[in-house]
Amino acid sequence: MCGKEVTLPFRCKYCGGTFCAEHRLPENHNCDGLDDYWNVPVNVKRRMSQQPVKRRGIRLAKYGANNLVLITCTVLFFVSLIAPREMVSLFALHPRFEVLLSMPWQLITSIFLHVEFWHFFVNTFVLLFFGTELERRLGDRKYLEIFFVSGLVGNLGYIAYSYAVGSFAPALGASAAIFGVMGCLAMIAPEIRIIIFPIPIPIGIVTALFLFAAYDLSFAMLSLVVHLRPELCYSPEFASMCRIALTNNVANIAHLAGLAVGLYYGKRLGRRKVRYDFYF
Helix, strand or coil: CCCCCCCCCEECCCCCCEECCCCCCHHHCCCCCHHHHHCCCCCCCCCCCCCCCCCCCCHHHCCCHHHHHHHHHHHHHHHHHHCHHHHHHHHCECCCHHHHHHCCCHHHHHHHCCCCHHHHHHHHHHHHHHHHHHHHHHCHHHHHHHHHHHHHHHHHHHHHHHHHHCCCCCECCCHHHHHHHHHHHHHHCCCCEECCCCCCCCEEHHHHHHHHHHHHHHHHHHHHHHHHCHHHHHCHHHHHHHHHHHHCCCCHHHHHHHHHHHHHHHHHHCCCCCCCCCCC
16 A cells, blocks of 8 residues: 555455555555444453442441441430439330330430440440341341341330330440340451450350350249249248349340340351451
């Protein structure tokens, strides 16, 4: 085409002509088969996006659902320091049906309410570590589901237990929800080891939960026996046990109910590794 002599000319597969390197492309030598050249189908692979995939979750929980739970507990605790009686009256769980029918929100608000410092401190301290770890493995939506369902079932268990023993003291605290969180975490990550103060030796989370459950079950059964058979308290053999049961102000049955929910979720989910960002 251009008259240039080359040792190895290029042959166009569309028109059959031979051309130098400068004119080898069909669009550079007015190729007769240019229409066929532009209509060749080309398979193009999509490039993988370099942008991080957005987390699918609750919009308000983008900084960590567990952090929001901790903030809610903290705010309610400081409000309860100002008006403890009003907070307990309005937001603690009063297990009588007539009270719950008029104030049904207590089934949820009682999970976040603490009026004693050590109760608040221990619950939030434990939840800070175990709640964050569970959220890292399951995400914010599943974490909140487990937290709320465990707390709600714990409250329902306490209501049933209250009617069984005839004691209707108000209940509050996130302990049942925390037991659910720990139970689920023990099932999906049994390799986790923890230290139970003041024992300085790390133990497996499954062993720790077994000890907690045995403790709660023994106190729940003791309280049940004392309330159903109050005459036993008059015998010297059972007097000390009765004093322990009557002074116990922990809703042990709620802990066990919340733990059962967590174990159920963990069994369904199976083992999980860390998948989501760490929130602080």
